[in-house]
Amino acid sequence: xxxxxxFAANEEQMxxxxxxxxxxxxxxxxxxxxxxxxxxxxxxxxxxDGEHIELWDDSRIPYLKPEESYKYLxxxxxxxxxxxxxKNSFKEKYFSRLRNILKAKLNxxxxxxxxxxxxxxxxxxxxxIVRWTAAELRAVDIQTRKMLTRYGVxxxxxxxxxxxxxxxxxxxxxxxxxxxHYKMVLxxxxxxxxxxxxxxxxxxxxDESTALRLAKPSIHLEETSVEQLSEEWNGRALHGRYxxxxxxxxxxxxxxxxxxxxxxxxxxxxxxxxxxxxxVVPTRAYIKHxxxxxxxxxxxRRCSKSLETIQHITSSCPNLAPREYMExxxxxxxxxxxxxxxxTGLSLDSRSIYEYEPRRMLENExxxxxxxxxxxxDRAIPHNRPDLVLFNKIEKSVQIIDVAVPADENIGxxxxxxxxxxxxxxxxxxxxxxxxxxxxxxxxxxVNGLVEQHMIENTRRLKLDSSPISRAQKEVVLAxxxxxxxxxxxx
Ligand SMILES: [Zn+2]
Numbered sequence: 069x070x071x072x073x074x075f076a077a078n079e080e081q082m083x084x085x086x087x088x089x090x091x092x093x094x095x096x097x098x099x100x101x102x103x104x105x106x107x108x109x110x111x112x113x114x115x116x117d118g119e120h121i122e123l124w125d126d127s128r129i130p131y132l133k134p135e136e137s138y139k140y141l142x143x144x145x146x147x148x149x150x151x152x153x154x155k156n157s158f159k160e161k162y163f164s165r166l167r168n169i170l171k172a173k174l175n176x177x178x179x180x181x182x183x184x185x186x187x188x189x190x191x192x193x194x195x196x197i198v199r200w201t202a203a204e205l206r207a208v209d210i211q212t213r214k215m216l217t218r219y220g221v222x223x224x225x226x227x228x229x230x231x232x233x234x235x236x237x238x239x240x241x242x243x244x245x246x247x248x249h250y251k252m253v254l255x256x257x258x259x260x261x262x263x264x265x266x267x268x269x270x271x272x273x274x275d276e277s278t279a280l281r282l283a284k285p286s287i288h289l290e291e292t293s294v295e296q297l298s299e300e301w302n303g304r305a306l307h308g309r310y311x312x313x314x315x316x317x318x319x320x321x322x323x324x325x326x327x328x329x330x331x332x333x334x335x336x337x338x339x340x341x342x343x344x345x346x347x348v349v350p351t352r353a354y355i356k357h358x359x360x361x362x363x364x365x366x367x368x369r370r371c372s373k374s375l376e377t378i379q380h381i382t383s384s385c386p387n388l389a390p391r392e393y394m395e396x397x398x399x400x401x402x403x404x405x406x407x408x409x410x411x412t413g414l415s416l417d418s419r420s421i422y423e424y425e426p427r428r429m430l431e432n433e434x435x436x437x438x439x440x441x442x443x444x445x446d447r448a449i450p451h452n453r454p455d456l457v458l459f460n461k462i463e464k465s466v467q468i469i470d471v472a473v474p475a476d477e478n479i480g481x482x483x484x485x486x487x488x489x490x491x492x493x494x495x496x497x498x499x500x501x502x503x504x505x506x507x508x509x510x511x512x513x514x515v516n517g518l519v520e521q522h523m524i525e526n527t528r529r530l531k532l533d534s535s536p537i538s539r540a541q542k543e544v545v546l547a548x549x550x551x552x553x554x555x556x557x558x559x
Contacts, residue, residue: 106132154198162190170219176338177331184243195249196256199279202290205246220336223343227307229297235328250289310345313476323519326538327545341549345516352376381555382515382548383475396547400540401455401471407536434462445496451489465505476514486510517545
């Protein structure tokens, strides 16, 4: 027992109640913290001033002054709940914790989990007890987003709805305070009103004024549902492009969202990636056509050939192709190369992907693996240099593996292009070496980390578990974010 509140008709009764509490406390080896006790003396609905009440053992409990309040179960109150003071103190504590979390250098998932489980309860604790208006709670949500923006976690033009969606739905998993309030108040009302006891019934009938207003059969609260948030996110012209592609049939949704569900990115990096996906980074096209600013040109600052859109920067600028795109592409190919050499026993090199340099050719009794090498055939084949070629000498088979990191919109086309591109090579190699089986395995992850539908199957055909998929995705999204940042800071 921590807090106890006693009600009595007069001082004499109060003294008797206190005696009972005191003797009970002594019996169980506890003591009353008299310095924390106070008496509120109420006459005709008003707090009456007084000095103290004398107890049997000469100890005293002071009277609460009319302007003072006390904290009972964490809520400021006097004759009734001190709403204004209580709300201010809840908000103060919430924002101070939010600030501490933002300073703590957590990864993105840990950051949002901490806000939901450590900061939010500072306010949500009062839901159903203290009466909040929708406007007040919305203001707290807005202030929260402003702080996220100040710490670089949330781009000011990124989708607000997405911030509040679950991570496995493509959101960032922040709990919305107004929505939490709605749910908690309704749940508490349901709890009280469904109790089939005379005590609860009387309580419900009498309650006209608490935050729950149990005497009313229904109350009006502003509501936003998760479905509504999701629908709005999908429906927006810019913000909706990423979820539109994400929900396409040719995408593995769960695998595509690993970077969010695992949440390993720094909050700032994740914020930048989300802004890229939401199409709100300040490219020249965005500045000129969406913010309406008068700038000289909307052509790419690097190649001057195309409109400087986010799609152009992330996947089709010829100036970025030789370095940025190549490195991003190679990171994926290297991860698969490393995994294959380990699985086939060709090599046990386990350096980090940045130091890893695949050998042109590795061979053992069973396998032969080529990296970025022209495959010699009897007749000339135009496309004869795939990323990886794995021969299985025992099974007499070959697997042609080629990586692509296309724009989100080009995933499907990219896959079929690879099949067509290497069809002739597969046929020629089969003939030359008298193989029984050939297969072409395109490995496709888009610039924003969307995972093409054949990825699990193709990875399994290489006798690998699915872990290289998420590792490859991580390299891709980091490379995209890095490239965009570098591009925008150049002039
Ligand atoms: Zn360009």
